[in-house]
Amino acid sequence: MQQETDTHERYSGFELGPIRPPSEAYSLLIRATRNCPWNKCLFCHLYKDTEFSLRSVEDIERDIDAAAAVRDHIVEASHKLGYGGNVQLTAAALLSQPYDDACMRNVALFLYGGGESVFLQDSNTLIMKTPDLVRILLHLREAFPNLSRVTTYSRSHTAARKTLDELKQIREAGLVRIHMGLETGYDTLLDYMQKGATSEQQISAGQKLNEAGFSLCEYIMPGLGGKEMAEGHVRETTRVLNAVNPGFIRLRSLHVSPTMPLWSRVQDGTFPLQSEDDVVREIRDMIAGLEVTSEIKSDHIVNLLMEVEGRFPDDKERLLAIIQRYLDMPDEERLNFQLGRRMGLYQALADMTEEGRHQRVAETISRIRERGDDVEEVIRRLKDRFI
Numbered sequence: 031m032q033q034e035t036d037t038h039e040r041y042s043g044f045e046l047g048p049i050r051p052p053s054e055a056y057s058l059l060i061r062a063t064r065n066c067p068w069n070k071c072l073f074c075h076l077y078k079d080t081e082f083s084l085r086s087v088e089d090i091e092r093d094i095d096a097a098a099a100v101r102d103h104i105v106e107a108s109h110k111l112g113y114g115g116n117v118q119l120t121a122a123a124l125l126s127q128p129y130d131d132a133c134m135r136n137v138a139l140f141l142y143g144g145g146e147s148v149f150l151q152d153s154n155t156l157i158m159k160t161p162d163l164v165r166i167l168l169h170l171r172e173a174f175p176n177l178s179r180v181t182t183y184s185r186s187h188t189a190a191r192k193t194l195d196e197l198k199q200i201r202e203a204g205l206v207r208i209h210m211g212l213e214t215g216y217d218t219l220l221d222y223m224q225k226g227a228t229s230e231q232q233i234s235a236g237q238k239l240n241e242a243g244f245s246l247c248e249y250i251m252p253g254l255g256g257k258e259m260a261e262g263h264v265r266e267t268t269r270v271l272n273a274v275n276p277g278f279i280r281l282r283s284l285h286v287s288p289t290m291p292l293w294s295r296v297q298d299g300t301f302p303l304q305s306e307d308d309v310v311r312e313i314r315d316m317i318a319g320l321e322v323t324s325e326i327k328s329d330h331i332v333n334l335l336m337e338v339e340g341r342f343p344d345d346k347e348r349l350l351a352i353i354q355r356y357l358d359m360p361d362e363e364r365l366n367f368q369l370g371r372r373m374g375l376y377q378a379l380a381d382m383t384e385e386g387r388h389q390r391v392a393e394t395i396s397r398i399r400e401r402g403d404d405v406e407e408v409i410r411r412l413k414d415r416f417i
Contacts, residue, residue, distance in 0.1 A: 043133040044093035047151030048076060051209050051247070052329045054181060056143025058097055058174070059136050059151055062090055062166060066153040068185060070224040073213070073254065075289035075417060077153070087162050091169050098173040100137040101145070117141050147179040155182035156189055156208070160196040167203035181207035187227045189235035197242035207245040210235070215270030216262040219255050223292075229270050236274030246276040252316070253284035253309040257302040264312050268319040281328045281338070283309050287417045306334055306368050306409075307357065313338065314353045317346060331416045334371055337378045355379060365405060366391050372412035
């Protein structure tokens with residue numbers, strides 16, 4: 031234990047931002063920018079009391095070097111602490127220790143996951159000047175030569191303003207994947223949510239990123255239109271996705287919590303929300319209209335049907351069948367599944383066939399009703415924990 035502590039004290043830390051996509055759970059986090067340059071979206075709860083800033087290239091390079099030093103200490107420890115040079119076992123041991131050190135834990139998690147991916151934080155790394163971003167990427171590759179993937183977030187507005195030549199330079203320097211919040215392709219809804227982008231910018235950005243050779247992840251938000259803009263949301267989001275044909279389509283169903291600006295509009299009744307079943311129907315209708323070769327992922331806990339995942343066009347009918355199976359269930363069974371998902375008892379529809387789990391959820395519903403509470407409101411409060 032003392033040797034582990036000594037190793038821990040021999041490095042300086044590096045700056046970490048607040049978020050990363052779920053698919054980057056094992057990525058090393060390097061903060062390239064701070065916060066969000068737009069910071070006006072009504073459905074977002076992050077960055078609201080912060081200012082955007084670009085970090086200097088020198089500071090980012092120092093952080094890369096600091097992360098590499100932590101890696102080197104863990105590799106050294108893998109020989110000294112009896113793990114026979116097994117870096118993953120050493121990283122697992124460090125993760126089991128009560129270190130209150132986010133930098134150490136991030137590098138240990140990175141190594142535990144194979145040490146092959148980096149995510150550049152925060153919300154819009156492409157806003158950096160192209161020569162600066164290229165320099166950072168080259169330094170990163172020099173410090174971590176075994177990387178297979180470097181990814182980041184970008185706004186469509188920013189990507190659309192980059193030239194194709196600039197994007198190709200960035201791709202060739204080592205940035206592999208762009209995570210982009212499309213949310214909706216409906217211009218009326220984009221304006222309402224203060225997204226700061228148009229559907230044509232989204233299409234331009236997506237097509238340009240594809241042409242430059244990036245793996246593009248587009249995030250869409252079923253339910254974002256509420257009851258009044260649902261039809262346009264489904265129709266136009268499907269249109270934009272078909273025009274872009276991204277590598278990945280990632281589902282992020284809308285959940286409005288009190289920390290979001292949209293909450294006040296929900297509370298005063300000017301933005302009526304879709305029900306869980308309505309959101310599932312939106313996903314069904316989008317999938318039915320998609321003519322892409324994308325992979326669809328439901329990799330966020332706020333989604334109801336996590337098993338709606340597959341590659342188009344081969345898995346399209348299978349995904350529609352999963353959704354229809356849910357929609358065909360009696361009302362009480364759908365409610366049972368909704369609560370069971372939020373309680374963590376169900377991951378897939380098949381889990382409902384386990385009598386013990388199903389009975390536990392049914393008994394919970396009975397207790398909620400007996401005390402006079404609304405089951406759907408309980409589900410909403412449970413979902414607040416996921417945001």
